[in-house]
Structure formats: structure tokens, C-alpha cells
Amino acid sequence: MIAMDFFRLIIQSLAGLGNALCFLGDILRNVLRGKVRYGEVLRQVYEQGAQSVVIIALTSFATGAVLAIQGAETLSRFGAKQYIAQLVAWSLVREMSPVFTAIIFSAKAGARITAELGTMNVNDQMLATRALGVDPIEYLIVPRMLACFLVMPILTIVSEIVGIAGGYLVGIFEANIPGPYYINQTLRAVRYVDFFSGFAKVFFFAVLVGWICCYQGFVTQGGSLGVGKYTTKAVAYSIIIVILSNTVLTKLIITFWG
Amino acid sequence: MIRVEHLFKSFDGQKVLNDISFSVPEGEILVILGASGTGKSVLLKCMMGLMKPDKGQIWIDDKEITRLPEGDLLKVRKHIGYLFQEGALYDFMTVYENIAFPLQEHTALDQRAIEAKVKNALELVDLQGVEGKHPSELSGGMKKRVGLARSIILGSKILFCDEPTSGLDPIRSRDISSLIKNVSKRLLCTTVITSHDIRNSFYVADRCALIRDGKIIAMGTRSQMEASSNAFVKEFIH
Numbered sequence: 316m317i318a319m320d321f322f323r324l325i326i327q328s329l330a331g332l333g334n335a336l337c338f339l340g341d342i343l344r345n346v347l348r349g350k351v352r353y354g355e356v357l358r359q360v361y362e363q364g365a366q367s368v369v370i371i372a373l374t375s376f377a378t379g380a381v382l383a384i385q386g387a388e389t390l391s392r393f394g395a396k397q398y399i400a401q402l403v404a405w406s407l408v409r410e411m412s413p414v415f416t417a418i419i420f421s422a423k424a425g426a427r428i429t430a431e432l433g434t435m436n437v438n439d440q441m442l443a444t445r446a447l448g449v450d451p452i453e454y455l456i457v458p459r460m461l462a463c464f465l466v467m468p469i470l471t472i473v474s475e476i477v478g479i480a481g482g483y484l485v486g487i488f489e490a491n492i493p494g495p496y497y498i499n500q501t502l503r504a505v506r507y508v509d510f511f512s513g514f515a516k517v518f519f520f521a522v523l524v525g526w527i528c529c530y531q532g533f534v535t536q537g538g539s540l541g542v543g544k545y546t547t548k549a550v551a552y553s554i555i556i557v558i559l560s561n562t563v564l565t566k567l568i569i570t571f572w573g
Numbered sequence: 574m575i576r577v578e579h580l581f582k583s584f585d586g587q588k589v590l591n592d593i594s595f596s597v598p599e600g601e602i603l604v605i606l607g608a609s610g611t612g613k614s615v616l617l618k619c620m621m622g623l624m625k626p627d628k629g630q631i632w633i634d635d636k637e638i639t640r641l642p643e644g645d646l647l648k649v650r651k652h653i654g655y656l657f658q659e660g661a662l663y664d665f666m667t668v669y670e671n672i673a674f675p676l677q678e679h680t681a682l683d684q685r686a687i688e689a690k691v692k693n694a695l696e697l698v699d700l701q702g703v704e705g706k707h708p709s710e711l712s713g714g715m716k717k718r719v720g721l722a723r724s725i726i727l728g729s730k731i732l733f734c735d736e737p738t739s740g741l742d743p744i745r746s747r748d749i750s751s752l753i754k755n756v757s758k759r760l761l762c763t764t765v766i767t768s769h770d771i772r773n774s775f776y777v778a779d780r781c782a783l784i785r786d787g788k789i790i791a792m793g794t795r796s797q798m799e800a801s802s803n804a805f806v807k808e809f810i811h
């Protein structure tokens with residue numbers, strides 16, 4: 316009995332994954348054929364970006380500050396307080412900013428995407444799109460997906476800059492490090508490899524989060540209850556997958572790239 | 574010309590359409606009658622290719638649509654006006670943008686021409702001064718009329734209306750019915766309407782069909798329906 320249920324669960328998951336892959340394939344086909352509505356993309360970029368930028372800046376600032384406080388505490392035990400700048404910059408650029416941005420983006424913009432598409436689904440607006448002879452993937456999904464791909468990297472850079480600023484303030488006021496020295500240390504610490512090893516991940520996360528959130532919205536059914544269910548599912552999946560895939564990506568990047 | 578042949582559709586074992594066949598000659602208005610939950614909307618969605626039937630064929634002009642891939646279906650649907658039961662307007666667009674949407678998608682008209690057409694369509698459905706409102710600010714009946722305006726704006730030769738008069742007051746129902754009849758007769762539209770509003774149905778319809786338990790149990794003109802000896806038909810139309 317339990318074995319049967321388990322078996323069914325596996326089959327269902329595989330079918331779900333297959334459908335989700337077909338969905339991604341449809342999106343890619345549209346993009347490759349140049350069926351992209353740039354006006355819509357721009358509108359989505361604005362909406363998603365404007366929605367998440369403040370909260371991402373806030374959390375990044377706090378994260379940078381916390382890293383500096385902890386850094387000052389631990390590093391001063393080894394008499395290495397002057398390395399706070401490096402610690403903050405490396406942590407943010409290599410790990411924290413990409414991952415935090417992806418997580419907060421999922422919870423804000425991602426949830427919005429799923430809820431919006433899901434509501435359109437349960438109110439027949441998705442069907443209406445098809446009835447009007449317009450492909451909903453082209454009209455509704457591709458712009459949202461591309462917007463994710465464009466907005467998340469920008470948000471990550473915002474997060475890195477604001478986070479470093481948070482660390483800087485703690486550094487000069489709490490740890491009494493001279494400001495110009497701190498900035499100089501930061502700039503010297505972050506090499507291209509550091510920056511791009513973090514930055515490359517963001518594009519992965521953007522595709523994953525956009526894909527998950529758009530897909531969950533696209534398959535939402537079951538009225539307003541369904542919208543709630545699929546939206547939470549989209550956010551939960553996004554966050555779990557970002558964190559798990561980050562582990563793999565970090566290992567890969569460090570192995571092959573330093 | 575629309576032809577439906579031996580259509581079957583069920584959901585999780587619940588048989589909704591059970592061998593439906595009929596045809597609508599060009600320019601005719603057919604009203605499909607039936608109690609709530611008998612599958613009228615499902616039938617119309619199948620005819621639009623929005624739902625796949627389990628079995629059977631649907632011919633729109635000379636195309637069999639049940640096996641067409643979505644890409645080809647989109648092209649077929651450009652030539653069909655479809656009114657959803659709940660209107661199905663885009664929440665994120667104003668009334669004006671909703672009605673203008675099909676024109677922007679499928680015609681090369683300029684802004685001025687689109688404006689004139691939308692204004693005209695809104696006048697037809699007796700709605701003025703709501704262009705700038707969002708659907709959430711409209712009543713159910715108003716949404717339906719906006720939906721109707723959107724579905725006739727391209728002047729398609731085929732028109733499907735899912736319960737155009739439900740949720741409207743009796744006078745508006747009559748107005749909307751005569752509007753559909755006028756539009757349909759003027760453009761020689763092949764029109765399929767679902768309804769459970771007998772009075773208006775007899776008014777617009779060239780022929781009616783009554784569905785029960787997934788089957789068409791009676792079909793014909795008003796006088797043929799009224800002359801039917803079937804007990805359920807009598808009960809339904811009186």
C-alpha cells in the first residue's frame with residue numbers, strides 16, 4: 316500500500332518535472348525566435364525591480380554591518396582587525412549578496428508573479444488570452460521570465476554596494492578603521508574572479524526562480540485557495556532550490572575557477 | 574459552417590458531454606439550452622479548442638480542430654469572437670485597453686482608428702464613461718458587456734457567447750440579446766450562444782438545442798421546440 320503511494324508520488328513528480336521542462340522549452344523557443352515584447356519586459360523589469368529594491372537594500376545593509384561587527388570581534392582577537400574590509404567584501408560578493416538577493420526576490424517578486432498568473436488562470440484570463448488568438452507564454456510568461464533575468468543581477472549589484480557601505484560604516488565608527496584605508500582594502504580585495512564567481516550564480520538563480528514562479532502560476536487551479544497554495548509552493552521551492560544549488564555551484568566554481 | 578460530431582468529454586469519470594452532434598450552417602444563430610452544470614460551457618470551450626474533448630470531431634469551416642496543435646489553433650481563434658461566462662477581462666488593463674487589445678494584436682490600425690472603434694463598441698453595449706476604469710471597479714453585468722464588446726470588436730464571422738444574458742437585468746438582457754442578433758445578422762456571423770434564459774433565447778435563436786445528461790434531447794426552431802412531446806423539454810421551456 317505504502318509502496319504503491321510512494322510509487323505514485325514518484326511518477327507524479329517525474330510527470331510534473333517533465334511538464335515544467337516542456338514549459339521552459341516553450342519559453343526558450345519563443346525567446347530564440349525573437350518573439351519578445353520589449354514593452355512588456357520593460358514594464359515587468361520596473362515592477363519587479365521597484366518592488367524588491369528597497370527591501371534588498373535594507374537587508375544587505377544590515378548584513379554588511381553584521382559581518383563587520385562580527386569580523387571586528389573575531390579578527391581583533393588575532394590582531395587582524397584591518398582585514399574587516401576584505402571579510403565583508405568577500406562574503407558579500409562571493410556568497411551573501413547573490414543568495415540573499417535570490418531569496419528575497421523569490422519572496423517578493425516571485426510570489427507576485429505566481430499570484431498574478433495564478434489569479435489570471437482561475438479567472439479564465441489565461442484562457443481568454445488563448446481565445447483572443449494570443450499565446451499566453453509569449454504575452455505573459457516570456458516578459459516576466461526575461462525581467463527576472465535582467466533585474467536579479469542589477470539587484471545583486473545594489474546589494475553588494477549597499478552591503479559594503481554597511482560594513483564601511485561599522486568599520487570606521489565601531490572598529491575605528493580610517494575610511495580611505497577601508498575603501499582601498501575593499502577595492503584591492505575584490506578581484507574579478509571573486510566578483511564573477513558570485514555574479515555568475517545570479518544568472519542561474521534568476522532562471523530557476525523565474526522558471527519555478529512562472530510555472531507554478533501557469534498551472535494554478537482551484538480558485539483563490541489554489542492561488543494561495545501554488546504561491547506558497549513557488550516561494551518554498553524557489554528558496555530551497557536556490558540554497559541547495561548554491562552549494563553545488565560554490566563547490567564547482569571553487570574547484571574549477573578558484 | 575460549424576459541425577460537431579460525436580463529442581465526448583468527462584472529468585474524473587463524470588461524463589459531461591456524452592455523444593453530442595450538431596451543425597450550424599453559415600449565418601445561423603444556435604442557442605444551446607440546458608440547466609446549470611450540464612456542460613454548456615465545456616462544450617463551447619471544446620468548440621474553441623480551449624479544452625480537448627476525449628473523443629469526437631469539431632469542424633470550424635473546413636478545419637478539424639480537435640487535433641490541431643496550439644499554434645494553429647491560435648490562428649483559427651483569431652477569426653472567432655468568444656464571450657466568457659464571467660467576462661474574463663484582464664485585471665491589469667482598463668476597460669479601454671481590454672477592448673482595444675484584439676485590435677492592437679491582430680490589426681494594423683492606428684491609435685485614432687482604434688479609439689473610434691472602441692468608442693463605438695462601448696456605445697453598442699450601452700456603456701459610456703467607463704473607458705478608464707479597471708474591471709474590478711465594474712459590476713458583473715458591466716464586465717459581461719465589456720467582454721461582449723471585446724469579442725465583437727474584430728468583426729469575426731464566428732461568434733461564441735457563453736451565457737451573455739445571465740446576471741443582467743431583464744431590460745439589459747433584452748438589449749444585449751438584440752445586439753447579438755443585430756451584429757450577427759449584419760455580419761452574417763455563425764453564432765453559438767449558451768443560455769438558460771428561455772425568453773431571450775427564443776428571441777435571438779434561429780434554432781435551439783436542449784442538452785440534458787450530456788446529450789442533445791431536442792433541437793429545432795421555436796415552434797418545433799414548443800411542439801415537442803418530450804416531458805423535460807416541455808417543462809424546461811414553459
Ligand SMILES: Nc1ncnc2c1ncn2[C@@H]1O[C@H](COP(=O)(O)OP(=O)(O)OP(=O)(O)O)[C@@H](O)[C@H]1O
Pocket residue numbers: 584589607608609610611612613614615616658736769
Ligand atoms: N475544469 C474542470 N474540471 C473538472 N470538472 C469540470 C471542469 N469544468 C467543468 N467541469 C464539470 O463539468 C460540468 C459542466 O460544467 P459547465 O461549466 O460546462 O456547466 P454549464 O452548463 O456551463 O453550467 P452554468 O449554466 O452554470 O454555466 C460541471 O458538473 C462541472 O463540475
Ligand SMILES: [Mg+2]
Pocket residue numbers: 613614615658735736
Ligand atoms: Mg457555463
